[in-house]
Amino acid sequence: MIRKASIMYVNKDSYDEYKRRHDELWPEMAKELKNHGAHNYSIFLDEASGQLFAHLEIEDEDTWAKIAETETCRRWWAHMKDIMKTNDDNSPVSTPLNSVFYFE
Secondary structure, eight states, X not given: OEEEEEEEEBOGGXXXXXXXXXXXXXHHHHHHHXXXXXXXXXXXXXXXXXXXXXXXXXXOHHHHHGGGGSHHHHHHHHHHTTTBOBOTTSOBOOEEEXXXXXXX
């Protein structure tokens, strides 16, 4: 498995809504995540800054990258754009993080 982590940003007045939308994750979005090799996906919130820390494990970088091309993922991004910092294509602004320590 490949471990990936990134930082995203949720609007400070939207914490509860962000959590609600993820608590009600669309079944088709869950299916796309699995179809594109995602495992153990977690998102944590720093309430002081609005930063989200996302961590997941994937099977393959190429397969994972293709999720962004799916209609379901594009709809999810559009669904989330009003409560997050996003790019022009509605994808979340995301800063990848490099692994510097791992303990198993």
